[in-house]
Amino acid sequence: MPEGKNQEHGVGETTNAYGSIKIAEDAVAGIVSLAAAQIKGVAAMSGSMASGITEKLGKKNLAKGVKVEIEEQDVKIALHINVEYGVRIPQLAQEMQNKVRDTVQTMTGLKVKEVNIYVQGISFDHLETVEDSAEKKETEV
Numbered sequence: 001m002p003e004g005k006n007q008e009h010g011v012g013e014t015t016n017a018y019g020s021i022k023i024a025e026d027a028v029a030g031i032v033s034l035a036a037a038q039i040k041g042v043a044a045m046s047g048s049m050a051s052g053i054t055e056k057l058g059k060k061n062l063a064k065g066v067k068v069e070i071e072e073q074d075v076k077i078a079l080h081i082n083v084e085y086g087v088r089i090p091q092l093a094q095e096m097q098n099k100v101r102d103t104v105q106t107m108t109g110l111k112v113k114e115v116n117i118y119v120q121g122i123s124f125d126h127l128e129t130v131e132d133s134a135e136k137k138e139t140e141v
Contacts, residue, residue, distance in 0.1 A: 011023065011024055011025070011070060012028070012070045012072075012073060012075065012108060012110045013072075014073070014109060023070075023108050023110065025068040025069070025070055026063060026068075027108075028068045028070065028075060028077075028104060028108060028110070029063030029066040029067075029068045030063055031103060031104055031107055031108070032063070032066045032068065032077055032079065032100050032103075032104060033045060033063050033064070033065070033066050034103075035099050035100045035103040035104070036066070036079055036081070036096055036099070036100060038099065039092065039095055039096045039099060041083055041084050041087035041092045042081050042082075042083060042084075042092070042096070043081075043082040043083055043084045043122075043123030043125065043126070044065075044081070044082045044123065045064045045065030045066065045079070045080065045081055045082075046064075046065045046080040046081055046082050046118075046120035046121065047064035047065045047080070065079060065080040065081060065120075066078070066079055066080075067080075070110065073110055073111050074110070074111050074112075074113045075104060075108075075110045075111065075112045075113060076113055076114045076116075077100060077104070077112065077114065077115045077116065078116045078118065079096065079100070079115070079116070079117050079118065080118045080120050081096075081117065081118070081119060081120065082119070082120055082121040082122065082123050083119055083121075083122060083123065084122075084123050084125075084126050085122050085123065085124050085126070085127060086127075089119055093117040093119070096115070096117055097115040097117065100112070100115050101115050
């Protein structure tokens with residue numbers, strides 16, 4: 001098999017003098033999810049109905065809201081997210097694209113071709129927390 005090529009779809013593979021290294025789509029999805037979670041303004045990853053059922057059964061789905069496609073050394077990533085109300089979505093999306101691309105390329109050596117961001121909803125939860133703490137301060141005075 002030629003260096004850097006793979007027979008399996010969904011697995012990034014490189015070959016060196018010691019053998020081959022295969023990186024599964026699920027492993028890359030986990031990396032993507034953790035990198036995306038570090039971006040301020042992301043309220044949650046937005047998953048499918050199946051991932052919601054999995055979570056209710058007690059199994060945490062690390063790759064919730066993340067879809068990864070690997071062909072040879074090229075990776076395409078799609079993230080489905082909910083953002084906090086008030087964030088500037090274009091800036092948040094660009095920051096997320098850069099963070100995800102850099103993290104995946106650094107950790108795996110694969111080339112990220114696309115990072116597509118799909119904003120599925122807006123979260124107001126952080127506003128309730130701010131209002132609750134303001135009310136608490138008023139009652140303390």
